[in-house]
Amino acid sequence: xxxxxxxxxxxxxxxxxxxxxxxxxxxxxxxxxxxxxxxxxxxxxxxxxxxxxxxxxxxxxxxxxxxxxxxxxxxxxxxxxxxxxxxxxxxxxxxxxxxxxxxxxxxxxxxxxxxxxxxxxxxxxxxxxxxxxxxxxxxxxxxxxxxxxxxxxxxxxxxxxxxxxxxxxxxxxxxxxxxxxxxxxxxxxxxxxxxxxxxxxxxxxxxxxxxxxxxxxxxxxxxxxxxxxxxxx
Amino acid sequence: xxxxxxxxxxxxxxxxxxxxxxxxxxxxxxxxxxxxxxxxxxxxxxxxxxxxxxxxxxxxxxxxxxxxxxxxxxxxxxxxxxxxxxxxxxxxxxxxxxxxxxxxxxxxxxxxxxxxxxxxxxxxxxxxxxxxxxxxxxxxxxxxxxxxxxxxxxxxxxxxxxxxxxxxxxxxxxxxxxxxxxxxxxxxxxxxxxxxxxxxxxxxxxxxxxxxxxxxxxxxxxx
Ligand SMILES: Nc1ncnc2c1ncn2[C@@H]1O[C@H](COP(=O)(O)OP(=O)(O)OP(=O)(O)O)[C@@H](O)[C@H]1O
Ligand SMILES: [Mg+2]
Numbered sequence: 001x002x003x004x005x006x007x008x009x010x011x012x013x014x015x016x017x018x019x020x021x022x023x024x025x026x027x028x029x030x031x032x033x034x035x036x037x038x039x040x041x042x043x044x045x046x047x048x049x050x051x052x053x054x055x056x057x058x059x060x061x062x063x064x065x066x067x068x069x070x071x072x073x074x075x076x077x078x079x080x081x082x083x084x085x086x087x088x089x090x091x092x093x094x095x096x097x098x099x100x101x102x103x104x105x106x107x108x109x110x111x112x113x114x115x116x117x118x119x120x121x122x123x124x125x126x127x128x129x130x131x132x133x134x135x136x137x138x139x140x141x142x143x144x145x146x147x148x149x150x151x152x153x154x155x156x157x158x159x160x161x162x163x164x165x166x167x168x169x170x171x172x173x174x175x176x177x178x179x180x181x182x183x184x185x186x187x188x189x190x191x192x193x194x195x196x197x198x199x200x201x202x203x204x205x206x207x208x209x210x211x212x213x214x215x216x217x218x219x220x221x222x223x224x225x226x227x228x229x230x231x232x233x
Numbered sequence: 234x235x236x237x238x239x240x241x242x243x244x245x246x247x248x249x250x251x252x253x254x255x256x257x258x259x260x261x262x263x264x265x266x267x268x269x270x271x272x273x274x275x276x277x278x279x280x281x282x283x284x285x286x287x288x289x290x291x292x293x294x295x296x297x298x299x300x301x302x303x304x305x306x307x308x309x310x311x312x313x314x315x316x317x318x319x320x321x322x323x324x325x326x327x328x329x330x331x332x333x334x335x336x337x338x339x340x341x342x343x344x345x346x347x348x349x350x351x352x353x354x355x356x357x358x359x360x361x362x363x364x365x366x367x368x369x370x371x372x373x374x375x376x377x378x379x380x381x382x383x384x385x386x387x388x389x390x391x392x393x394x395x396x397x398x399x400x401x402x403x404x405x406x407x408x409x410x411x412x413x414x415x416x417x418x419x420x421x422x423x424x425x426x427x428x429x430x431x432x433x434x435x436x437x438x439x440x441x442x443x444x445x446x447x448x449x450x451x452x453x454x455x456x
Pocket of ligand 2 (some may be wrong): 045
């Protein structure tokens with residue numbers, strides 16, 4: 001089943017900057033798609049189109065077969081988990097409130113939010129005391145973990161991750177990748193995961209999309225991509 | 234030394250007069266401060282929603298702020314006459330700049346990535362404003378409020394020339410009666426009031442900044 005589909009998508013930013021150029025891409029339900037490509041090739045633009053932070057200049061973006069322009073964007077966003085490139089935790093809210101923010105704006109009661117936050121925290125092996133701490137009091141790796149579970153809070157079917165493990169050391173990064181794979185085995189979400197790192201893309205993705213200069217250059221399963229790279233290198 | 238004793242005598246002999254003027258001064262300042270806040274904060278918020286209209290509004294409140302105080306009060310008296318309302322209006326004109334500017338700048342300076350996270354998670358415009366933007370802009374808004382409050386307290390002395398009481402009365406009467414110690418006694422009270430307000434708001438500002446940055450356990454703030 002197709003969950004998200006890009007049909008001849010073009011995005012031109014003010015100043016005539018073409019970020020996406022006639023892009024066609026179908027993302028299946030429950031698949032882990034990694035998107036890779038050089039800096040500035042349009043990865044973040046592609047991702048933000050799925051939750052309506054960026055609108056296409058041309059073409060159609062369908063979610064569950066429905067044009068995004070006809071969807072209630074606020075309701076849609078609440079069903080899409082979003083881990084932004086810069087983590088973006090709310091510095092004035094403690095970890096519990098950060099994790100349960102989306103539940104709060106949806107009007108979920110306080111004790112249910114608390115329970116959910118505890119549940120999610122244990123998912124990534126952090127102590128319960130962490131709930132009372134503030135983002136600034138956590139290490140980079142811990143912040144990344146919170147960023148990830150915050151996106152899971154409302155149990156959304158789709159999760160967008162923009163280089164979530166970008167700015168952390170190699171070892172923590174490997175651990176977080178393994179954690180994410182284990183999570184996905186259980187949760188079976190549709191994940192779109194952006195990265196710079198080909199190894200990360202191959203390790204995590206069921207399929208890998210290679211973007212270059214706003215165009216979809218290749219899309220292949222990890223195995224196929226491995227062969228393609230062998231041929232190229 | 235003589236002058237100091239005379240000033241103290243003023244407070245002792247005219248305690249009733251000074252107390253009344255002091256209370257009037259606080260009342261007038263408080264009314265003006267509330268009015269400026271109620272008008273200035275929404276203007277700043279609206280500007281942040283429509284950044285295109287921000288520069289002309291900022292230039293306008295900035296222009297108001299640069300009108301010489303004495304000239305302005307002179308015009309007020311001759312055109313509008315003497316009344317509390319006019320004094321409030323005058324204080325409003327001067328108080329707007331810091332509060333409007335800081336509300337606007339405070340909101341605009343909130344980290345874009347944090348706004349994007351809030352938006353991307355499905356906040357409505359109002360939720361974004363009240364849960365994310367305003368709380369994070371609060372330290373800057375309080376700094377503007379503090380600036381405005383101190384300014385209003387000192388300008389309220391001039392406002393008493395438009396016949397609405399307050400500690401300016403003591404300065405005014407001291408000048409016309411050629412009674413220096415009375416003028417000084419009034420001025421000291423105004424300065425004391427302004428300093429007290431400045432220090433307490435400065436304290437609050439720091440606490441709020443720590444809160445907003447998530448340093449409840451009392452870390453050091455680097456500014
Ligand atoms: N709001 C914007 N206005 C104008 N140009 C933009 C805007 N956002 C992105 N761009 C441009 O569009 C192109 C694609 O940007 P995008 O952020 O999607 O790249 P990216 O692949 O995510 O890069 P990176 O790997 O560095 O994060 C870039 O050239 C960028 O400069
Ligand atoms: Mg990017």
